[in-house]
Amino acid sequence: MRTTLAATCLLALAQVAMGQSVSSDANAEALTIRISADGVCHVLDTSTPCDELGRHLLSKHFAQNGHVHILVDRASKYELVATTLKSLDQAGFKKVGFVNKDFQ
Numbered sequence: 001m002r003t004t005l006a007a008t009c010l011l012a013l014a015q016v017a018m019g020q021s022v023s024s025d026a027n028a029e030a031l032t033i034r035i036s037a038d039g040v041c042h043v044l045d046t047s048t049p050c051d052e053l054g055r056h057l058l059s060k061h062f063a064q065n066g067h068v069h070i071l072v073d074r075a076s077k078y079e080l081v082a083t084t085l086k087s088l089d090q091a092g093f094k095k096v097g098f099v100n101k102d103f104q
Contacts (some may be wrong), residue, residue, distance in 0.1 A: 029066065029067065030066070030067035030068065030069045031043065031044075031057075031062060031066060031067070031068050031069070032068075032069045032070075032071065032099070033053065033068060033069070033070050033071070033084075034070075034071045034073070035050055035070060035071065035072045035073060035076050035080060035081060035084055036073045036076065037073045037074075037075035037076045037077075037080075039051075039080055041053045041056075041084060043056070043057070043060075046060075050080055050083055050084040050087065051083045051084070051087055052087065053084055053087045053088060053091075054087040054088045054089075054090055054091025054092075054093060055087070055091060057088075057091060057093065058091050058092075064091070064092040064093050064094070065094075065095065066093075066095065067095045067096075067097070068088060068093055068095060068096045068097070069097055069098070069099045070084070070096065070097070070098050070099065071098075071099050071101055072098065
């Protein structure tokens with residue numbers, strides 16, 4: 001009985017430890033999207049209209065449960081950002097956050 005209990009506790013502890021190490025690396029695997037003022041979203045080495053971003057990411061087989069970081073050009077309008085967020089939400093991307101960083 002003690003052996004079974006000890007093994008169960010060790011297994012649970014190992015699962016918790018593995019879960020913590022996965023979440024700490026989540027930022028390393030985040031997909032970064034750059035929204036430019038002209039309504040184009042830049043992803044890795046491709047560009048797509050921001051209102052089609054969600055469908056574009058699905059067509060490229062990006063994981064819907066992955067983290068998405070968004071950089072927004074200062075000249076971008078709020079409506080463009082809202083449209084981008086709506087496109088991502090409709091495509092099932094829920095882990096979306098903003099990165100506050102200037103770019104050229």
